[in-house]
Amino acid sequence: MCRRWYGCQRSIRKIPKLKAISEFKIIEKYLSNIGTSFNKKNKVLIGVGDDASVISLSKNLIVSTDTSLEGVHFPKGIKPEYAAYRACVTALSDLAAMGSHPLAFQLSLSTRENNHKFFSSFKKGLNDFSNDYKIGLTGGDLVRGQYQISVTVIGKQHSKILLRNNCSVGDIVFLSDQLGNGLLGMQNFKKFRRKNNVSSAYLKPKALINYGKTIAEFASSAIDVSDGFLQDLGHLSKASKVGFELSSSSIPYNSNLSLKQCLNCGDDYQLIFTVPKKNIQSLTKKMKKNKFKMFEVGTSIQTKKIFLDGKITSINMGYKHF
Numbered sequence: 298m299c300r301r302w303y304g305c306q307r308s309i310r311k312i313p314k315l316k317a318i319s320e321f322k323i324i325e326k327y328l329s330n331i332g333t334s335f336n337k338k339n340k341v342l343i344g345v346g347d348d349a350s351v352i353s354l355s356k357n358l359i360v361s362t363d364t365s366l367e368g369v370h371f372p373k374g375i376k377p378e379y380a381a382y383r384a385c386v387t388a389l390s391d392l393a394a395m396g397s398h399p400l401a402f403q404l405s406l407s408t409r410e411n412n413h414k415f416f417s418s419f420k421k422g423l424n425d426f427s428n429d430y431k432i433g434l435t436g437g438d439l440v441r442g443q444y445q446i447s448v449t450v451i452g453k454q455h456s457k458i459l460l461r462n463n464c465s466v467g468d469i470v471f472l473s474d475q476l477g478n479g480l481l482g483m484q485n486f487k488k489f490r491r492k493n494n495v496s497s498a499y500l501k502p503k504a505l506i507n508y509g510k511t512i513a514e515f516a517s518s519a520i521d522v523s524d525g526f527l528q529d530l531g532h533l534s535k536a537s538k539v540g541f542e543l544s545s546s547s548i549p550y551n552s553n554l555s556l557k558q559c560l561n562c563g564d565d566y567q568l569i570f571t572v573p574k575k576n577i578q579s580l581t582k583k584m585k586k587n588k589f590k591m592f593e594v595g596t597s598i599q600t601k602k603i604f605l606d607g608k609i610t611s612i613n614m615g616y617k618h619f
């Protein structure tokens with residue numbers, strides 16, 4: 298953490314119209330009371346304010362961290378509200394893919410802003426996220442630097458823990474819903490610079506927590522689509538040491554885009570999961586009861602390659618940082 302920034306006159310002069318606030322005021326006013334009402338139910342004994350948070354647990358802990366960088370994961374000029382919300386959901390999506398139940402989240406924020414306007418909007422995003430998923434912000438860090446939001450999500454095991462490495466040959470591959478809404482939403486936001494029916498899929502994506510918990514006891518493996526359907530299916534293939542045979546006509550995607558775009562774009566946060574044939578009937582029944590969609594898109598095979606309509610696909614087209 299940084300105690301030097303807020304005394305730095307240069308940063309205050311750069312934004313003369315906005316009143317600068319100190320680090321401890323920011324934490325107190327904007328980061329201390331996010332979702333604290335959910336802490337009791339989630340057995341969070343100590344949240345923001347001490348050197349670390351304390352959570353009481355009887356089941357396995359499931360933890361994941363994701364960092365969102367300005368210019369990479371969210372565009373310059375996006376409202377802090379949406380930057381914050383998106384960063385939290387992208388982190389939480391990993392808990393959905395594990396079939397787990399969220400308990401709390403931690404936030405490490407790096408920014409050059411230290412004014413009420415920025416932090417009021419940022420807080421709105423955190424509060425909306427906290428209310429949507431019923432978890433509190435239990436701690437974090439605040440430093441001055443390049444705008445970057447790192448979120449750690451903490452969850453517990455719900456039923457079975459869904460891993461990437463447990464798919465067997467013959468299991469059926471499912472996708473939770475249509476691909477491409479995230480990409481189309483981002484394109485729309487870049488054009489109109491505001492939230493509407495289309496851009497909301499990008500600005501306020503959803504983590505499929507209840508969906509993940511529902512499939513957990515029936516599925517053999519799962520992954521969330523963060524970097525592109527084919528790339529993420531490639532991770533399942535590698536971890537489970539199986540291949541996949543897909544039929545393009547069964548893959549749901551946004552018809553304003555091409556199938557190729559939708560197979561390779563990130564930001565959708567749909568779940569890909571595999572199910573042993575013997576579990577399909579009971580899963581289908583449970584999904585119907587919960588009004589959850591699921592689309593059968595292929596089968597897992599012994600050859601460790603991904604075939605789309607009989608042709609080997611390149612899985613190297615999704616987003617990669619290095």
Ligand code: ADP
Binds near residue numbers: 434
């Ligand atoms: P320390 O010096 O012990 O690391 P800090 O001064 O960084 O503590 O933080 C004080 C308290 O504020 C801690 O409880 C910490 O978890 C919390 N905190 C700091 N930054 C954030 C943040 N971005 N979001 C939520 N809580 C934060």
Ligand code: MG
Binds near residue numbers: 347348
């Ligand atoms: Mg300390």
